[in-house]
Amino acid sequence: MSSNFKRREFLRLAGLSLGLGMSRSLVRGADDSEVHSVPREHIGYPQFGKLPLVRASQDRIVKETVGLRPFRDSGPNLGHERIGDKSVFHNYGHGGSGWSLSWGTSAQVTTEALTSGAQQFAVIGCGAIGLTSAILLQRAGKIVTIYCKERHPNITSSVATGVWSPDSRICLKDHATDAFAAWWNTTCRTSFKLYQSFLGLPGSPIEWVDSYAVSNQPWDAERPKDPNDTQPEYGHFRDYVQDLTPRFVDLDKSQNPFREPYARKGSRMIFNISTYHQTLLREFTSLGGHLVHRDFQNPAQFAELAEPVVINATGLGSKTLFDDKQMHPVRGQLTVLIPQPELNYSFSNNDAYVIPRRDGVVIGSSKNGIIDSTNLEVDPEQSFNAVAAIAQSMTKSKIAKA
Ligand SMILES: Cc1cc2nc3c(=O)[nH]c(=O)nc-3n(C[C@H](O)[C@H](O)[C@H](O)COP(=O)(O)OP(=O)(O)OC[C@H]3O[C@@H](n4cnc5c(N)ncnc54)[C@H](O)[C@@H]3O)c2cc1C
Incomplete structure (x- = not known):
């Protein structure tokens, strides 16, 4: 034996x-x-x-x-590229930190996307990242449609633990440079701050x-x-934000x-995912958002969309959609x-x-x-x-x- x-x-x-x-x-x-x-x-x-x-x-x-956590070796891809006549802004690869960092990376990506001057945006994906990206664009007064092949409760975001875990499987240790840590620190703080605005709401979407x-x-x-x-060795950054949350005492x-x-x-801080997801979806629809079922086989199909600017928030889907070799489930x-x-x-x-x-x-x-x-x-x-x-x-x- x-x-x-x-x-x-x-x-x-x-x-x-x-x-x-x-x-x-x-x-x-x-x-x-x-x-x-x-x-x-x-x-x-x-x-x-x-x-x-x-x-x-x-x-x-x-x-x-x-x-399956959408892990990416060097951390989330927040890059920008042109595909045909579309401006595509990536927002994927958040590993075990997707809910926690969602507002932070979405704030960064949407701020860049807004410089395009477009009025209408397509967001691909209806998980933590797609929803927060869409809402931030709407809060800036834009018209947003979300396209996705699956939605709650059949997506990765729906089967997360639901805790503030902003450096969980966010990059490999080899990629944990000072520059990455500085970026993570800022992104983490932005996200944390936005989360506090969801405290005390009906159903307690977020609570301590x-x-x-x-x-x-x-x-x-x-x-x-x-x-x-x-498991590979992951980068750890939590010490940078110790001041954000009460310290553990023996x-x-x-x-x-x-x-x-x-x-x-x-x-x-915990996320009651069912209520929190409903809260996000309610804000998205109340601001005029539409959800359209669509399964993209390749990025060239983005050309068929009416919107000139696309936010790619497809999580692990980007591994095949963009043949991203850094992505691992x-x-x-x-x-x-x-x-x-x-x-x-x-x-x-x-x-x-x-x-x-x-x-x-x-x-x-x-x-x-x-x-x-x-x-x-x-x-x-x-x-x-x-x-x-x-x-x-x-x-x-x-x-x-x-
Ligand atoms: C067990 C577990 C525990 C976790 N715990 C936590 C936690 O406590 N805290 C935390 O912060 N994070 C946690 N995570 C990580 C978190 O769940 C992910 O990082 C997050 O859900 C990623 O969100 P996303 O929107 O990028 O991806 P997803 O939720 O996977 O959403 C992707 C969206 O894109 C769509 N899509 C994909 N491909 C295509 C395509 N080709 N065409 C059209 N649409 C497409 C999908 O249908 C879906 O709507 C955990 C994950 C797991 C698995």
């Missing part, structure tokens, strides 16, 4: 027994028996408050999704939640590289309600549990993370990215293990015992 198999079998059995344990201890509804006081005195967080449990059990799974991270090892402990991990033993010895608390799988309206914090341990979205409690594995995989089949074992890993933290935590 290979060590891999043994590990998988162990996880499966561990998960199974936890799953059964969960059905006794957690499937009781969101009453006070699941909500327990934790210490209030906490640096910077006087209202530490009460923590509801994540009801992580296999029988609460309502959806499993697989998406508390966020806990726990670990079995000290945070600075060397983690052995997983020999099965085929919890001491008396403040840590979880079973793992190391815990941190911070805040996180990066597979990611998520498991969605029945929504828990009382759940007001995100959580991660060494193996998995939870996002308390209004449209479902989203759970992902911490190893959630396979480059160059186009496999859209759900891996049930990955899903099972991710839920089991969260169940383990919950059932053994002080909040579960109290």
